[in-house]
Amino acid sequence: MAAEHELFQEAQTQWDLEKLYADLAIAKQEIAPHKQPSLTPVERELLRGLLCRYSPTEIAAQRFTAPKTVEVSLSNSLYRYVEVLTQRDLNTLESWRDVANWLATAGYESARLEINWSQVPDVPVFYGREEELTTLKTWTTEPQACRMVMVLGPGGIGKTSLLVKLAEQIQNQFDGLIWQSLRHAPPLEKMLHHWLTQFRSLHPVPAGDVHDQLCGLTEYLRTRRCLIVLDNLDTILREGDFAGHYRDGYENYGDLLRRLGEEQHQSCVLITSRESTKEIVMLDGPSRPVRSLELPGLGPAAEGILQEANLSDEKQWGQLIRIYRGNPLVLKIVASNIRELFSGSVSNFLKQRITLITSDVSFLIEQQFQRLSVAEQELLYTLAKIREPVDVERLQQELTPNILQPLGSLVRRSLVEKSAAGFTLRPVVMEYVCDRMSREASP
Structure with missing residues (x-):
């Protein structure tokens, strides 16, 4: 069996465990004075599992024991202690779900929910961005807080660092905090199940039922003011296509963004990405509750x-x-x-x-290049050959009249920049594409 510290430790982010252990030990003495005075390691482990809203069967699976063994242990110990502690009649606790609900009502929950907050990246050095921080604080705090804000920009521009600093400054205005990195592309149903099992005062939602999970999430965000950060959204977007299309199997993230952007709630969702999505584009506006911030380079x-x-x-x-x-x-x-x-x-x-162009810089651009559609790659090659700002008409002559979609997509990806003189590649991108063309032309 796993050591005590290895199971259900996420409960400590939501519950005052030390006080709960002590008070349940007193209740234990009232009904079982012949037993060990304090809670045993097994009793503590089972308690944490219930507080994380795992069923006895799920707890048994993680402890590599029989479900019946867990059920009998709970009936003979923790269920009875909880009844005494919450001043209810003995043998009235009918469901394992009642444990977390009764103890929450009794005031044993921690003041603030935190999910994955220990995973927030460390930003020891931070340069500038006072204007962007001021803008984001205006957008994310009362009285006219946005429901959703997307921070956009190329790789390395500092999107994540900016949100780390913002979160440090505004987190005390929220009842709950969720930091979710999407770098490893977690399936939506798995991510939501992890969240929902830790939400207070919320009935458990079946794993894998995305519609019910989304309903449970929005219900919670209407009653609690939470700060949610979705970092690196672009990792769930499709390669080889125009900007903003989801990878196969991740289309339901679009439903998540649409619901969190459209439906009224008192929470705030912050997103970082190299490219926007159609849901954000449709909902975005300077006076709307959904907004985007294009992050420029440092001056x-x-x-x-x-x-x-x-x-x-x-x-x-x-x-x-x-x-x-x-x-x-x-x-x-x-x-x-x-x-x-x-x-x-x-x-x-x-x-x-x-x-x-070092290998590290080249890798940053290569990541974006591989995500491009064929039409976007051809346009990059054309702009690299011209090497000077050019207008849309000339690009249409050089390539095809249907140039607007790939051109707009490249601008949104921050690979092409627009000035009064026309469109051209950013210097680093220009050097990378020219080097790529040279390598491809070599025998």
Whole structure:
């Protein structure tokens, strides 16, 4: 059998376990003075399982024992202790579900629900973003808080770091906190089941029934003010297609976003992604409860990254920041290489008149390139060959009249930028695509 600390420890994020252990021990002495005064390790383990809203059968499976053994143990011990503690008649507890409900009514729940909050990434150094933080705080706090906010931008731009800092500043305004990374693409029904088993005052919802799970979620978010962060939504979006289409088997995430964006509730959902989805596009608006924030690169605040890397030629740092569009992660990688290859001299690096594409930077762009449709890839190649800003009419002449959809998709993915002169690739993307074309042309 597993050690005590290995099972059902998630209960400690929702319940005052130490007080509950102590008070149940007193109740135990009232009806079974001949037994061990404190709760046994097994009794504590079974209690935690019930508080996590696992059935006796589910608890038995995790303890590798027979369901009947767990049921008999509960009937002879914890059920009776809970009746005494909550001042109910003996043998009136008829369902395992009553344990969590009765103890919640008795006030043994912790003040705030936290799910996966221990998984929030550490952001020891944070540069700039005061304007974006102010905007997001305005959007996410009372009296006119948004129901959903999506933060968009290319890889490495700092979307996750921004939401970590925002959450640190606003979390005390919420009754519950959920941090959910989608990096490993969890199926929606599995993710929701994990959430719902930890929600207070909510009847258990069958695992795998997504419709009922969504109803249970929205019901809870109407009665509790929760902060939910969905990090890296783009990992459940389809590769080889235009922006915003879901991978096969993940289309039900669209139902999640639609319901959380459309239905009234008092919670706030924050999302990071490299690209938006049709649900967000349809619901988004400057005065609506669903909004999007395109995260730009860092401006002068990015100098802190270069200073931390001990680069010289400070007067030319601004040019370096512009070349890499203020992308914090890319600048950290490039700064490290300038320190190693050019002894930290930005001036000597700029004399090379190249955009430094290391394997790490290339990998970031490669991730996005592989997600593109064939039409988008062809458009990138065309823009790389032209190498200067170009208008839509010329692109239509070079490729096809049906250029608007792939062009718009590339702009939304932050691979193509638009200026008064027209459309062109970002410098790092330009260098990557040119290098790719050169490799493909080699025999």
